[in-house]
Amino acid sequence: MKNNRSIFFLSAGLILLIGSFLLNISLGSVAISPIEIVKGIFTGDWVKESTKQIILNYRLPKALVAIFAGFGLSLSGLQMQTFFRNPLAGPFVLGISSGAGLGVAILMLAGTIFGFSSTSDFNTWAIAFAGTIGASLVLVMVSLVAWRIKDSMTLLIVGLMFGSAVSAIISVLSYYSNADSLKLFTVWSMGSLGGLGWSQVWVLLLMIVLGFLPILASVKSYNAMLLGESYAKSMGINPSTIRWFMILSTGLLAGSITAFCGPIAFIGIAVPHLARMVWKTADHRILFPASAVMGSILLLLCDAISQLPGYAQTLPINAVTSLVGAPIVISLVLKKNFSKEF
Amino acid sequence: MKREAISGKNLSLGYQKGNDKKTILEGLNFSLQSGELTCLLGPNGVGKSTLVKAILGEIKPFKGEITIGGKTNSDFSNAELAKELAVVLTEPILPGNMTVSQLVALGRIPYTNWTGKLNQLDREKVNQALAATKITYLKDERLSEISDGQRQKAMIARALAQDGKVMILDEPTAHLDLVNRYEIMHLLREICVNEEKAILVVTHDLEIALETADQFWLLNCGTPLIAGLPEDLVISGQINELLPGKEFHFDPEKGKIQKTSDLPAWNISGDKNLTYWIQKAFSKKNIGLLDNLIEVKNEPFQILFEGKTFLSLEEFFKFLGSRKS
Numbered sequence: 001m002k003n004n005r006s007i008f009f010l011s012a013g014l015i016l017l018i019g020s021f022l023l024n025i026s027l028g029s030v031a032i033s034p035i036e037i038v039k040g041i042f043t044g045d046w047v048k049e050s051t052k053q054i055i056l057n058y059r060l061p062k063a064l065v066a067i068f069a070g071f072g073l074s075l076s077g078l079q080m081q082t083f084f085r086n087p088l089a090g091p092f093v094l095g096i097s098s099g100a101g102l103g104v105a106i107l108m109l110a111g112t113i114f115g116f117s118s119t120s121d122f123n124t125w126a127i128a129f130a131g132t133i134g135a136s137l138v139l140v141m142v143s144l145v146a147w148r149i150k151d152s153m154t155l156l157i158v159g160l161m162f163g164s165a166v167s168a169i170i171s172v173l174s175y176y177s178n179a180d181s182l183k184l185f186t187v188w189s190m191g192s193l194g195g196l197g198w199s200q201v202w203v204l205l206l207m208i209v210l211g212f213l214p215i216l217a218s219v220k221s222y223n224a225m226l227l228g229e230s231y232a233k234s235m236g237i238n239p240s241t242i243r244w245f246m247i248l249s250t251g252l253l254a255g256s257i258t259a260f261c262g263p264i265a266f267i268g269i270a271v272p273h274l275a276r277m278v279w280k281t282a283d284h285r286i287l288f289p290a291s292a293v294m295g296s297i298l299l300l301l302c303d304a305i306s307q308l309p310g311y312a313q314t315l316p317i318n319a320v321t322s323l324v325g326a327p328i329v330i331s332l333v334l335k336k337n338f339s340k341e342f
Numbered sequence: 343m344k345r346e347a348i349s350g351k352n353l354s355l356g357y358q359k360g361n362d363k364k365t366i367l368e369g370l371n372f373s374l375q376s377g378e379l380t381c382l383l384g385p386n387g388v389g390k391s392t393l394v395k396a397i398l399g400e401i402k403p404f405k406g407e408i409t410i411g412g413k414t415n416s417d418f419s420n421a422e423l424a425k426e427l428a429v430v431l432t433e434p435i436l437p438g439n440m441t442v443s444q445l446v447a448l449g450r451i452p453y454t455n456w457t458g459k460l461n462q463l464d465r466e467k468v469n470q471a472l473a474a475t476k477i478t479y480l481k482d483e484r485l486s487e488i489s490d491g492q493r494q495k496a497m498i499a500r501a502l503a504q505d506g507k508v509m510i511l512d513e514p515t516a517h518l519d520l521v522n523r524y525e526i527m528h529l530l531r532e533i534c535v536n537e538e539k540a541i542l543v544v545t546h547d548l549e550i551a552l553e554t555a556d557q558f559w560l561l562n563c564g565t566p567l568i569a570g571l572p573e574d575l576v577i578s579g580q581i582n583e584l585l586p587g588k589e590f591h592f593d594p595e596k597g598k599i600q601k602t603s604d605l606p607a608w609n610i611s612g613d614k615n616l617t618y619w620i621q622k623a624f625s626k627k628n629i630g631l632l633d634n635l636i637e638v639k640n641e642p643f644q645i646l647f648e649g650k651t652f653l654s655l656e657e658f659f660k661f662l663g664s665r666k667s
Contacts, residue, residue, distance in 0.1 A: 217456065219456070219457060219458060220451060220454065220456060220457065220458035223448060223451070223458060224448060224451050226436075226437045226440065226448075227433075227436065227437075227448065228431075228433050230400075230429075230431055230433065231429070231431065231433070233398075233400075234398065234423075234424060234427075234428065234429045234431075235424050235448065235449070235451040235452055235504065236419075236420050236421035236422075236423070236424030236425070236451065236452040237420070237451070276439055280439060281439060281440075281444075282437040282439040282440040282444065283440075283444060285458060
């Protein structure tokens, strides 16, 4: 019975995902009907050349990035919450976003301070590269600590401290940099799903697939981890294996997403909670797909809103995810006994 | 058929921090038999949890070795050990969204493939564990919505589903009400007898342990582990090892721990069961020797004193109080 219910919800979620996907690419400064889009994609028969350009080179990659980012961030968040047994944990608790931020800040801000950068126009590859380097650097430092300590709570605190220290360096850089580059950096830190070309979309997809593999291998272990590390160990789970899988997986998922799209707030923390509330289960065999589907839907819809349909302007994606998401979560949390359901 | 499930020889246990070795237990020998319920008793801080951790392989002994089914426990991998022994720990945090049957099914983790899917045998074992702990009726309830006692039974069912030869429970009856304490200990006894398991329970409930245990292990600071039949330990008076100092002692007659004090020789006549409780009340109220005979009668309960009749001890104490002033 229970299983059927979960499968029903998952199927409904998948249909909703396809719906949101079509909605996302049909809305924008110019509304294009979904039928036209489907026809265009599958038959290559477009009504107007401009429509083809808009869909294929702009909206389609952006919608795919929204799906990948929603998928990756939600899965990272769920892993962190279960591993640390902390409902406030998210994909960035190990300092990944701060690390990526530092990389990008050095690229954008430090150049103007020390005078080695003359241009304020950075291409996406350079930003992604800087973000990846920064995120990996922090991740390596956290891993070195993780090597030495056994306690997961200590790891959580160390991750947060690394994050704070790195943020402090970014503040110093911001303080001394000029207004133009500071604005560029601020805009980056608000997140953006757009502006990526197909080659970047494929790289992101590859990273997401690689980051997903450790999850596949440890679904069962996450269920055991719900009872805490000691119980998990008594059931034959090796806590250090799952810890390395978690660091690897969230590093690849959250790290690559942050490098390409900037730090996207809220999705990673909130979606696992929404999935738990809707599916009413603690079983990770259901929670992982559920969070993935839900995260993708949520980010597609937030992106559709951020396009301000009918206008040429867009809102930063971070503002929309938080403005739309926070009320949803607050209302759900108030309605249900949140802490008991975790 | 009793068989040795776990044994420890000449163990020296403790914690190491850098070069700083802190030995907590030394020269420890024990043998846990299958089909027996063994209770480990001892004051806080004496090293009961250390011993449990050593058996689970979480800490390595400084000296000596622990064998499980004849094989040294450091030779077991985590996954192999999980098939031999299951635990119920004191950690209280549980996911409220999980149902009882899902919790019990977690016990099958050592046997399932990487997806954790249960096969026919796994499902049977889960159902058997639910039946053995008598919580089948709770199987679809969520953990946030059942009582502490029911949750503890569910944890025991989970350990049972893990299907090892040994179960170790760390204070399974702490925080539970009286009835649940008895129920859980009797339940463990049943499991132990019916399923031929070796069960080790760390507990502070001496009275309930006396009712249910086949074997007692007494741990005390500075003395080696005392093992034996609970009744033997009571008769020989070794049970008093649990109670350092002279202030308390174990009363073999009542099966209870009592405060050691020289009671005044009150002159009370009547049924022995009644005079026992009257003496207890007197000693709590610090009543000195009374000049006259106190006569106690049963059905209905009456206290006759200096020609007056009292129907309860409370009434009697009121009278004594008024007489004093």
